Amino acid sequence: MKIIVLVKQVPDTWGERRLDTSTGQLDRSASDAVIDEIDERALEVALQYKDSHDAEVIALSMGPSTVTEILRKSLAMGADAALHVKDEALSGSDLSRTAAVLAAAITKSGFDLVIAGNEATDGRGGVVPAMIAEHLRVPSMTYLDSVEFGADGISGVRGDEHGTVAVHASLPAVISVTEASAEARFPNFKGIMKAKKKPLDVWTLADLGLDSSGFAPSTEVTSTTERPARTAGKKIVDEGNAGNELAEFLAAGRLI
Amino acid sequence: MTLALAFIETSATGEIRNTAAMLIAAAAKLGTPVAVVASAPGRGDSLSAQLGALGAAQVYIAETDQAGSLLIAPHIAALEAAAAALQPSAIVLAHSIDGREIAGRLAVRLRTGLLVDVVDVRVDGDAVIATHSVFGGAYTVEATVPGGGPAIVTVRQGAIDARAAAASPTLTTESITVDAAPAAVIDAVHAAVVATDRPELRGATRVVSGGRGLGSQANFALVEQLADALGAAVGASRAAVDAGYVPQTSQVGQTGITVSPQLYVALGISGAIQHRAGMQTAKTIVAINKDADAPIFDIADFGIVGDVFTVVPQLIDALGARAE
Numbered sequence: 098m099k100i101i102v103l104v105k106q107v108p109d110t111w112g113e114r115r116l117d118t119s120t121g122q123l124d125r126s127a128s129d130a131v132i133d134e135i136d137e138r139a140l141e142v143a144l145q146y147k148d149s150h151d152a153e154v155i156a157l158s159m160g161p162s163t164v165t166e167i168l169r170k171s172l173a174m175g176a177d178a179a180l181h182v183k184d185e186a187l188s189g190s191d192l193s194r195t196a197a198v199l200a201a202a203i204t205k206s207g208f209d210l211v212i213a214g215n216e217a218t219d220g221r222g223g224v225v226p227a228m229i230a231e232h233l234r235v236p237s238m239t240y241l242d243s244v245e246f247g248a249d250g251i252s253g254v255r256g257d258e259h260g261t262v263a264v265h266a267s268l269p270a271v272i273s274v275t276e277a278s279a280e281a282r283f284p285n286f287k288g289i290m291k292a293k294k295k296p297l298d299v300w301t302l303a304d305l306g307l308d309s310s311g312f313a314p315s316t317e318v319t320s321t322t323e324r325p326a327r328t329a330g331k332k333i334v335d336e337g338n339a340g341n342e343l344a345e346f347l348a349a350g351r352l353i
Numbered sequence: 354m355t356l357a358l359a360f361i362e363t364s365a366t367g368e369i370r371n372t373a374a375m376l377i378a379a380a381a382k383l384g385t386p387v388a389v390v391a392s393a394p395g396r397g398d399s400l401s402a403q404l405g406a407l408g409a410a411q412v413y414i415a416e417t418d419q420a421g422s423l424l425i426a427p428h429i430a431a432l433e434a435a436a437a438a439l440q441p442s443a444i445v446l447a448h449s450i451d452g453r454e455i456a457g458r459l460a461v462r463l464r465t466g467l468l469v470d471v472v473d474v475r476v477d478g479d480a481v482i483a484t485h486s487v488f489g490g491a492y493t494v495e496a497t498v499p500g501g502g503p504a505i506v507t508v509r510q511g512a513i514d515a516r517a518a519a520a521s522p523t524l525t526t527e528s529i530t531v532d533a534a535p536a537a538v539i540d541a542v543h544a545a546v547v548a549t550d551r552p553e554l555r556g557a558t559r560v561v562s563g564g565r566g567l568g569s570q571a572n573f574a575l576v577e578q579l580a581d582a583l584g585a586a587v588g589a590s591r592a593a594v595d596a597g598y599v600p601q602t603s604q605v606g607q608t609g610i611t612v613s614p615q616l617y618v619a620l621g622i623s624g625a626i627q628h629r630a631g632m633q634t635a636k637t638i639v640a641i642n643k644d645a646d647a648p649i650f651d652i653a654d655f656g657i658v659g660d661v662f663t664v665v666p667q668l669i670d671a672l673g674a675r676a677e
Contacts, residue, residue, distance in 0.1 A: 116487060121494055121496075192467050218608050224469055227425075227455075228457040231461035232461055234535050235535055236537040237425070239453075257450040260545035261543045262424070263540040263543075264539055266538065314466075315465060316497070320495045324634075327633055330655055331656070332657075340667025340668035340669075340671055341668075343655060346655045348675065352559075352637060
């Protein structure tokens with residue numbers, strides 16, 4: 098089984114994250130760039146299958162040169178190979194272009210199963226896996242809390258706002274997994290050493306047979322404004338009556 | 354006036370989901386609102402009356418026996434058929450688990466632009482303009498779909514308060530066929546048992562959240578007691594979730610739910626950027642924490658440096674006394 102895991106480099110959620118208000122794009126210099134935690138879980142789902150079955154696991158990412166770091170980490174965790182789609186023309190790609198390019202890379206690589214995180218912590222869109230599935234014309238099962246590999250396909254439990262839905266699909270397919278799925282392993286020293294010898298291929302748009310000039314984005318950012326910073330209000334130290342004072346504050350603001 | 358489609362999600366037994374009113378109102382801001390439903394045959398008249406009451410000027414029912422047996426595919430087919438028949442300027446869906454998968458696949462199938470998790474929509478000339486709230490409300494970004502195709506928009510649940518006036522809709526019922534080949538199959542549906550009558554965290558007008566400062570799962574009951582006294586939803590910081598006090602579904606923050614309530618009460622939460630990004634657009638923020646230097650106080654409208662286990666019980670008593 099050939100499993101492609103999508104990994105994304107995102108600003109660390111424990112730090113400040115900024116947009117460049119002139120372009121509407123992420124200010125990459127403002128934050129530490131890390132592998133999105135949810136993608137480590139997606140990779141773990143693939144690696145757990147590989148632990149006991151014959152499988153090839155490939156980590157795929159799109160982005161600038163720094164993406165090499167998260168692909169190396171994926172290899173250290175246990176992925177067999179990594180693919181990096183890198184092209185200047187991809188800077189500022191929207192959802193549609195991102196999905197189209199990743200789908201082209203997946204097609205070129207070949208696959209039985211694509212596993213993604215349910216949504217990236219920066220964009221929070223949660224739509225790219227479904228878009229890729231549509232490009233590939235295969236079933237999608239997104240937001241899976243658990244995944245079972247069967248003899249003739251994949252099944253899982255999908256949590257939504259109203260409960261859970263048990264679903265299955267034949268392969269090839271695209272799935273995305275939630276924070277309720279596998280807890281990711283840490284790369285050990287042996288894994289880190291082995292990762293240095295594993296293949297990490299870089300593909301451009303030309304390698305994917307895509308023409309950057311005929312590739313207009315389908316959405317356009319028209320304005321980006323930063324919200325004014327919030328300021329501190331009243332702060333008191335409890336001397337035995339703070340609960341009552343808070344009740345007064347809430348009543349005065351008609352909040353109770 | 355141009356048409357705007359609102360995709361209405363229904364339960365396995367055909368009840369309209371509670372995002373319907375918001376979606377019809379959003380569509381009404383963009384054009385004449387048309388409610389689109391994928392349904393098992395024979396439910397059209399009852400759905401039409403309900404959706405008219407929510408403001409739909411037209412109701413388009415796509416009937417298929419596969420509604421409920423195939424995941425997502427019947428919904429996409431319904432919207433594809435409605436879009437072909439009605440040529441709308443926009444298609445509005447909930448940014449729900451189902452809504453985003455439908456929207457994503459539909460945008461690729463119709464070769465058009467997708468704007469997700471928007472908090473407001475408007476029309477500027479011919480253009481559909483969507484407002485995004487990015488990084489927990491730190492930035493407001495407006496975006497549009499240039500070119501001809503309909504703009505596909507998913508709206509954050511609870512983000513639009515406006516409601517459309519009731520209408521007497523015209524009903525169109527079409528039978529559709531769904532291509533099962535690229536679709537996942539539904540084996541079983543388990544509706545969540547609602548254990549409490551507390552408001553849902555997403556879209557709540559009042560939220561009480563607890564953090565690591567509560568100290569244990571048992572102590573977290575204090576958060577629930579105050580939430581019930583205020584009629585509020587219960588939230589938690591990531592630290593409280595990681596410590597196992599509450600399930601991940603209660604997590605407010607950069608990797609959890611983003612809330613924007615009238616009142617947010619943070620108990621024993623230090624206010625790491627992780628958490629602040631999920632609640633800093635709340636109208637009024639109250640924080641109680643032992644540590645006077647906790648960053649949560651930098652954004653609190655009313656901060657109390659004190660012990661939650663003495664301040665909160667006193668507050669609950671005071672709220673009770675006022676209620677009487």
